[in-house]
Amino acid sequence: MTQAEPGATGRIEIGADPARVYRLVSDPGVLAELSEEYTGFRWLGGNAGARVGARFRGVNRRGLRRWSTVSTITDADEGRRFAFEVRSMSVIPVSRWQYDFAATGEGCVVTESTWDRRPGWFRFPSALATGGWRRAADNRVNIATTLRRLKERAERD
Template sequence: MTEPSATGEIAIAAPPEKVYALVSDPGALAEMSEEYEGHRWVGGAKGPAVGAKFRGRNRRGFRRWSTLSTITDADEGKRFAFEVTTFAGLPVARWQYDIEATGEGCVAVESTWDRRPGWLRAPTSLFTGVWNRDDANRANIAATLARLKDAAESRV
């Protein structure tokens, strides 16, 4: 796999299983995210498992859009990841959360890969209002990880 287009990491004084429970729950993740605001399981999915799909609701200012995500990795306490597509099935991004145990808790790494074909970047930028997606994602990841740390450490 290529290098992520944006990534960040944070030390968290909580067990990896607690951090995993937060990032693998699309509802909890929405509470910590900058653009992602909610989900609905689709195709009979009822929870975070490989192959499960959820419709994501996103917002930035007055702009709103939805995506379809398919969970690709669900290794409890270690990794949670999903691939995001447009409503038409075009690739958008991969989001991945890696968690490594430490003596004091764990380190969480959030990464994303921009999967949009070149021709799709301008239309999606116009639609979302984000012209430099990598910079925006770096800032969004930093904010999400700070909220993840607060949430995980407050629930220890």
Template sequence: MSLNAEASLNAPNATGRIEIDAAPETVYALVSDPGKLADLAEEYAGHRWVGGTDGPVVGAKFRGRNQRGFRRWSTLSTITDADPGRRFGFEVTSFAGLPVARWQYDFEPAPDGCVVVESMWERRPGWFKVATSTVTGVWDREVANIANIAATLARLKRAAEASR
């Protein structure tokens, strides 16, 4: 089973939804650009494309810089979905290649723009959760990600609606 099929069968560990008064393609352009997404996200702080890719296409990889207070860590993300105005998703792995999470943004048309649903699926093995909690300072990742998603979606709404 593909990761996308697996994700669609299992409920996400954290999710949020917001209606935005902007076209789905406009909002997609903000979340599918890792540089712009860093301006909106709570812990994600920046990126560097790796492997010769420099754009959000399926298979492209980027090294993510993350921070929470004084704590900093990096991840490697691989884009799995890049369907403009419909879905953007990526799988995140640790510095050692261990699975961390899947992040996905789904876009649905709405009368005045679109509805955006941001979702996260936990992928870390149990023992790895303890190790990463020490690095990130987050002991309840689900609760933290629900709050992070709400903050990210609010910023996304402001940015997309301001660009109209």
């Protein structure tokens, strides 16, 4: 079952051009530097850039727990939206992550949202593997951290 509304979302005003902020978010390496759980990546299938259909293996960490996922970029509209679908073991839906950008007079507003796509039967094993027992609440905290770091990085560089 697909959620209509995101399970967690956050927004922040950033004093930088939306295209510049988009380039930071759409680079999985930079995103790993900004994120709380997501810590690294590797492009798959000969991809080397953020475009629709490109896939990457994400590496994640929470305390002593470590796990990987495979993500497929679904939206890559520079300065407007960047999004990807995450799967476990390359086949089991896990989540959708989406970044929306709206220009303002002095920069942009970035909204980060996530939808939990895990089938009911997969929620317990994934929580056991990741330590994320309160996924929506954890994601709200993680999103706030990511957005704060994104703002600092975009306004500094």
